[in-house]
Amino acid sequence: MELDATSLIDVDRLDAEVTAMYRHVARGEDAGLHFEVGRPLAQRLGYPGPLLDAIPAAALASFAGVGHHLALAALRPGEAVLDLGSGSGTDAFCAATLVGVSGRVIGIDMTDEQVAKASSLRDGFPQVEIVEGRIEALPFDDASFDAVISNGVINLSPAKDRVFAEAARVLRPGGDLVILNLSYRDDLGEDRRDLAALARGAFEIRRYGTREFRHWDGAAFHLVRRAT
Numbered sequence: 618m619e620l621d622a623t624s625l626i627d628v629d630r631l632d633a634e635v636t637a638m639y640r641h642v643a644r645g646e647d648a649g650l651h652f653e654v655g656r657p658l659a660q661r662l663g664y665p666g667p668l669l670d671a672i673p674a675a676a677l678a679s680f681a682g683v684g685h686h687l688a689l690a691a692l693r694p695g696e697a698v699l700d701l702g703s704g705s706g707t708d709a710f711c712a713a714t715l716v717g718v719s720g721r722v723i724g725i726d727m728t729d730e731q732v733a734k735a736s737s738l739r740d741g742f743p744q745v746e747i748v749e750g751r752i753e754a755l756p757f758d759d760a761s762f763d764a765v766i767s768n769g770v771i772n773l774s775p776a777k778d779r780v781f782a783e784a785a786r787v788l789r790p791g792g793d794l795v796i797l798n799l800s801y802r803d804d805l806g807e808d809r810r811d812l813a814a815l816a817r818g819a820f821e822i823r824r825y826g827t828r829e830f831r832h833w834d835g836a837a838f839h840l841v842r843r844a845t
């Protein structure tokens with residue numbers, strides 16, 4: 618899949634379908650979804666039980682991530698974190714628990730019902746803010762975050778070049794980009810590769826290790842944060 622696929626697909630239709638799908642997730646209407654959601658998924662992916670106990674259960678019920686990237690993120694108390702595609706808020710609230718009240722976590726999502734749900738659950742999390750918007754055009758200042766995290770979202774964007782450019786812009790120098798995405802290996806046949814690209818926006822897994830993901834318009838960022 619190209620980094621900019623906006624000329625290859627119907628972007629409005631993609632947006633409408635993604636938004637409709639994640640409205641179902643926010644409402645807890647998971648019967649027709651092609652993916653698993655909720656606490657059992659988070660536990661299976663490796664989220665520690667005590668961390669999940671610390672966040673709102675209603676957010677966790679709509680968790681739809683693809684892995685436990687916070688294990689790599691090693692967030693520290695006081696850090697400023699941006700969660701791209703924050704959904705109903707599981708990762709934002711988990712990050713808030715890790716950075717504490719001296720830190721700051723902003724979640725951004727384009728699906729109105731996800732934003733409304735996560736925002737309604739912020740009691741006890743004064744360090745969390747949820748905003749409605751697109752990850753391709755972030756409404757934040759340059760160099761304003763220590764870490765940018767994202768879990769199962771960038772693969773949904775038709776303009777990944779803009780997402781990475783924006784992530785590099787809002788990260789402080791040396792800040793960390795910690796992402797999990799659906800991906801595929803290069804041993805897929807052409808027919809399945811097309812399906813992966815068109816249906817999910819997946820990249821070949823090896824592309825994440827290439828230079829293009831580490832440097833954007835002269836702004837360098839670490840693709841994966843140090844583990845401690």
Ligand SMILES: C[S@@+](CC[C@H](N)C(=O)[O-])C[C@H]1O[C@@H](n2cnc3c(N)ncnc32)[C@H](O)[C@@H]1O
Pocket residue numbers: 635636639679680681682701702703704705706707708709725726727728731750751752753767768769770773774
């Ligand atoms: C897999 S879910 C995110 C899961 C989330 N990390 C959690 O803790 O449950 C994907 C989210 O990304 C949002 N999204 C997809 N494409 C987006 C885009 N281009 N800009 C902003 N949000 C987007 C969807 O609305 C959806 O809520």
